[in-house]
Each structure stands twice: as structure tokens, then as C-alpha cells.
Amino acid sequence: xxxxxxxxxxxxxxxxxxxxxxxxxxxxxxxxxxxxxxxxxxxxxxxxxxxxxxxxxxxxxxxxxxxxxxxxxxxxxxxxxxxxxxxxxxxxxxxxxxxxxxxxxxxxxxxxxxxxxxxxxxxxxxxxxxxxxxxxxxxxxxxxxxxxxxxxxxxxxxxxxxxxxxxxxxxxxxxxxxxxxxxxxxxxxxxxxxxxxxxxxxxxxxxxxxxxxxxxxxxxxxx
Amino acid sequence: xxxxxxxxxxxxxxxxxxxxxxxxxxxxxxxxxxxxxxxxxxxxxxxxxxxxxxxxxxxxxxxxxxxxxxxxxxxxxxxxxxxxxxxxxxxxxxxxxxxxxxxxxxxxxxxxxxxxxxxxxxxxxxxxxxxxxxxxxxxxxxxxxxxxxxxxxxxxxxxxxxxxxxxxxxxxxxxxxxxxxxxxxxxxxxxxxxxxxxxxxxxxxxxxxxxxxxxxxxxxxxxxxxxxxxxxxxxxxxxxxxxxxxxxxxxxxxxxxxxxxxxxxxxxxxxxxxxxxxxxxxxxxxxxxxxxxxxxxxxxxxxxxxxxxxxxxxxxxxxx
Numbered sequence: 001x002x003x004x005x006x007x008x009x010x011x012x013x014x015x016x017x018x019x020x021x022x023x024x025x026x027x028x029x030x031x032x033x034x035x036x037x038x039x040x041x042x043x044x045x046x047x048x049x050x051x052x053x054x055x056x057x058x059x060x061x062x063x064x065x066x067x068x069x070x071x072x073x074x075x076x077x078x079x080x081x082x083x084x085x086x087x088x089x090x091x092x093x094x095x096x097x098x099x100x101x102x103x104x105x106x107x108x109x110x111x112x113x114x115x116x117x118x119x120x121x122x123x124x125x126x127x128x129x130x131x132x133x134x135x136x137x138x139x140x141x142x143x144x145x146x147x148x149x150x151x152x153x154x155x156x157x158x159x160x161x162x163x164x165x166x167x168x169x170x171x172x173x174x175x176x177x178x179x180x181x182x183x184x185x186x187x188x189x190x191x192x193x194x195x196x197x198x199x200x201x202x203x204x205x206x207x208x209x210x211x212x213x214x215x216x217x218x219x220x221x222x223x
Numbered sequence: 224x225x226x227x228x229x230x231x232x233x234x235x236x237x238x239x240x241x242x243x244x245x246x247x248x249x250x251x252x253x254x255x256x257x258x259x260x261x262x263x264x265x266x267x268x269x270x271x272x273x274x275x276x277x278x279x280x281x282x283x284x285x286x287x288x289x290x291x292x293x294x295x296x297x298x299x300x301x302x303x304x305x306x307x308x309x310x311x312x313x314x315x316x317x318x319x320x321x322x323x324x325x326x327x328x329x330x331x332x333x334x335x336x337x338x339x340x341x342x343x344x345x346x347x348x349x350x351x352x353x354x355x356x357x358x359x360x361x362x363x364x365x366x367x368x369x370x371x372x373x374x375x376x377x378x379x380x381x382x383x384x385x386x387x388x389x390x391x392x393x394x395x396x397x398x399x400x401x402x403x404x405x406x407x408x409x410x411x412x413x414x415x416x417x418x419x420x421x422x423x424x425x426x427x428x429x430x431x432x433x434x435x436x437x438x439x440x441x442x443x444x445x446x447x448x449x450x451x452x453x454x455x456x457x458x459x460x461x462x463x464x465x466x467x468x469x470x471x472x473x474x475x476x477x478x479x480x481x482x483x484x485x486x487x488x489x490x491x492x493x494x495x496x497x498x499x500x501x502x503x504x505x506x507x508x509x510x511x512x513x514x515x516x517x518x519x520x521x522x523x524x525x526x527x528x529x530x531x532x533x534x535x536x537x538x539x540x541x542x543x
Contacts, residue, residue: 047228076232090230101395107318108311128307129300131239132318135394135539140233149300201228204543207395217228 049178056170094153095211102133124150250291256417279425476537494526
């Protein structure tokens with residue numbers, strides 16, 4: 001009998017406990033649902049459309065005041081020597097990783113994720129130019145700006161064009177619409193509509209840094 | 224489909240972290256290694272007096288880490304802004320963690336120097352009675368916590384040696400660097416260079432006899448340390464050789480070109496070969512000479528410098 005009473009008391013506590021915890025958990029879940037989705041900006045480079053005119057490079061350098069001889073964005077000619085008539089170009093720029101090593105290794109938090117947009121960007125004033133981010137980047141797309149003496153990367157024109165409500169300079173300048181910029185978290189965005197119908201890949205995905213740039217490669221069809 | 228598109232162009236200029244970093248890695252290794260060895264000898268032999276070895280090791284560890292800071296800050300493109308690193312900590316960054324460890328470690332080595340050179344400092348301060356008074360007051364307080372300071376010094380010396388390895392082993396782009404073995408290799412090669420440096424300084428500046436019990440102990444443990452170092456380098460090489468496509472392509476660094484020469488002549492020849500030949504191959508007369516003692520010590524340190532240079536340069540040259 002004694003034991004029975006104890007067991008009953010124990011069950012009571014257990015029951016009450018689960019009810020309170022359950023409701024508490026439910027209310028927390030509701031709270032989480034209310035918060036608005038943060039944007040996740042991404043970009044598509046369509047190799048089928050790029051002709052290698054490098055208008056994007058010129059626009060980028062002008063808008064972001066990149067010093068002479070340096071680039072945030074480069075169009076690399078990857079045409080195979082065996083097939084010189086099949087031109088292939090690739091965009092080389094910051095891949096805007098979700099798990100960005102540059103942000104992780106920066107000792108002075110100069111390289112950071114912008115709070116509002118989630119874009120990986122730079123605070124040149126806090127940068128001590130230790131070059132840790134440059135060697136930590138799996139894509140080798142960071143450099144020390146000769147003028148500011150701070151590390152720099154493509155930040156989708158966060159402080160220039162985006163601040164004025166415009167698209168990144170490279171996207172604006174592309175005559176062939178090889179670049180698409182948009183919010184990957186917005187289901188109705190144009191970038192998501194394209195990703196739903198086109199096969200796109202990420203560069204070096206095995207590094208596990210979850211890059212936000214997508215590439216639509218030229219593929220051989222009908223062979 | 225991932226092989227369908229890639230880029231090979233990069234915005235960096237090959238080796239972004241050059242020789243100043245390699246020299247800093249050597250100095251940090253010597254600093255940590257010397258202090259670890261001297262304090263472990265002290266604990267193991269239950270010494271209570273201040274030995275020449277500990278004197279030498281304290282001086283070496285403080286001066287090398289302080290000198291190392293010159294290279295570390297000098298390598299920044301904005302050296303005058305180095306203080307930003309001290310006010311903006313990023314706990315995910317090995318560099319930040321290292322800076323924190325260094326800011327504990329340098330004061331520890333300084334306090335060790337104060338213990339070991341109390342008499343000398345008092346003699347210098349003798350003319351200024353007021354300063355001498357302050358100094359003695361501080362020393363009374365410090366002496367009460369000496370056992371704790373010694374244990375902390377060993378712990379932080381290991382952290383300093385290991386962090387320099389982790390600092391570059393997190394760089395995923397470079398297969399030679401991005402290995403689990405690198406921090407271990409840096410601790411062991413630090414011990415090797417630290418042992419040699421502490422021994423030479425003890426003998427040259429503090430007139431410790433090259434055949435005294437302490438230096439004999441150092442001379443005995445020198446060889447097992449060297450054996451472990453060779454083993455770790457061999458393991459690093461094998462792991463690259465049997466690794467994926469990118470790892471395999473980096474083994475060329477050991478086989479041909481300037482880095483292979485640096486490795487085989489510098490690391491293997493000078494660092495391991497010369498001390499072994501001097502101590503074992505040329506008979507007892509040479510092995511017990513003063514010249515052999517200093518030459519083999521300097522060869523060990525030079526070998527570790529070559530190892531750091533090889534790792535830094537070859538490591539950053541062969542990227543994915």
C-alpha cells in the first residue's frame with residue numbers, strides 16, 4: 001500500500017509535468033512561426049548565356065571603386081583547347097557561403113554577416129589585414145584592397161547598388177541575362193522559379209560551406 | 224554534374240603567409256618547447272633550487288615569444304591596427320584563441336624570468352632604493368604562487384605550441400596543412416628546437432657543464448623526440464600519398480622542386496642527419512666536443528625552421 005501511494009504521487013507529478021511542458025513548448029513553437037523569414041540572397045550564373053564580354057567586371061570595379069589591377073569579380077575563360085569554337089566562361093567571385101570560413105576565422109570580426117541581409121561583407125575599419133580570411137577561403141576569392149588595406153569580397157554591392165535599392169552592378173550590366181540575383185528564401189522570387197526548372201550546381205560543394213552562388217553549366221545534349 | 228563546371232583562377236598571390244609567419248611559428252615553438260622541457264625536468268627530478276637549465280629556458284621562452292610578436296605584427300598589412308584584435312574577440316577563430324593564450328603566456332614567462340633572475344634584477348635596482356622596495360614587495364607575493372605559476376606555464380606552453388598548428392590546419396584549401404597531425408608535429412618539433420636552444424643557452428651564458436646531469440638528461444630525451452618527429456612527418460606524407468586526388472597531387476612537394484630540396488637537405492639533412500652524424504657516427508671524441516654540442520644544437524633549430532618554412536610555403540603552394 002505504501003508503495004502504491006508513492007507510485008500514484010509520482011504519476012501525478014509526471015502527468016502535470018508533461019502538460020505544463022507540452023503547452024510551454026507549443027507556445028514557443030507559435031512564437032517561432034511568427035518571426036519573419038530572413039532573406040537569403042543568392043545568385044545564378046548561367047554559362048549558356050555568358051559570352052565573356054566582361055561588362056560585369058567593368059561595372060563592378062566602377063561601382064565598388066575597386067583599385068586598378070584588382071577585381072572582386074572575374075570572368076575566367078574555360079574554353080577547352082580541343083574545342084576552340086565552344087566558348088565557355090565562368091564567373092569567379094565570392095560564393096557567399098552560408099557557413100563562411102572567412103567569417104569564422106576573422107579574429108577582429110571585421111569580416112562578418114550583415115545583420116539585415118545575411119550577406120557576408122566587410123568592415124574595413126576593423127580589418128587588420130592578417131590575411132587569415134584569404135587563406136581560409138576554399139574558393140580563393142578574397143584579396144587585400146590596395147587602397148583601403150582591408151580584405152574584400154563580392155558582397156552583392158551591399159553598400160553601393162543595394163543600398164540604393166538597385167540590383168548588383170554585374171546583374172544590371174549583363175546584356176545577356178546570364179546573371180540572376182534574388183532571395184532564395186522567397187518562394188516566388190524569379191531566382192527560385194529558375195532553380196525549379198533548371199539544373200544548377202554549386203562550386204566545390206564537398207568543402208561543406210554551403211555556397212549561395214549557383215552555376216548552370218553548359219551540357220552536351222542530343223549526342 | 225559537378226565536374227561540368229569549375230574555376231581555377233584565384234585572387235590571392237600564391238603564398239599569402241610568408242617567411243615572417245614561418246619564423247614566428249619557429250619562435251613560438253622554441254619558446255613553448257624550452258619551457259616545457261625545463262619545467263618537466265624540474266618536476267621529474269623534484270628540484271627546488273634554481274638550475275641553470277631553468278634559468279636558460281625562462282630567458283629563452285620569454286625572449287623568443289616576445290621577438291616572435293615582432294614578426295607576427297610585422298606581417299600584418301596594417302600593423303598599427305593590431306590592437307583591434309585585442310578588443311574584438313571572435314571565439315570561433317583559432318587566431319583569437321591564440322591571441323588570448325599569448326596574452327596569458329607572455330606574462331607567465333615574464334614571471335618565470337622574475338623568479339629565476341631575482342638576484343640579478345635586485346643588483347641592477349640596488350641604487351634605486353624605492354624601486355628595489357617595490358620589486359621585493361612584488362616578489363614576496365609572487366613567490367607564494369610559484370608552484371601554480373610553474374604548472375600553468377607548462378599548460379600554456381603546450382597550448383602555444385599546439386595552437387600554432389591548429390592556426391594553419393583549419394585552412395581547408397591546402398591538403399598539406401589541413402591534417403590532424405599538424406598540431407602534434409608542431410608540439411614535438413617545438414620541443415626539439417626548445418630543448419636544443421635551452422641547452423645551448425644554459426651552457427654558453429650560464430656556464431652549465433655540457434656533461435652536467437641536467438644537460439645529460441636533455442641529451443638523452445633529444446633522440447626519442449627526434450624519432451617521434453620523424454614518425455609524424457612520415458605519417459603526414461603517407462596520409463597524403465593514400466589520400467584523395469588533391470592530397471595525392473601535393474606529394475610532389477616532397478619529390479621535386481625547391482620545396483623538396485628544402486625538405487630533404489634542410490629538414491632531413493641538417494635537422495636530423497647532422498646531429499645524428501655528429502653524435503653517433505664520428506666517435507666519442509667528436510661527440511663529446513664543445514663544437515659538436517653547439518653545432519648539433521644549431522642544426523636542430525635550423526632543421527625546425529626548415530620544417531616550418533616547408534610547411535608554410537609548400538602547404539600554400541599546393542592548393543585544391
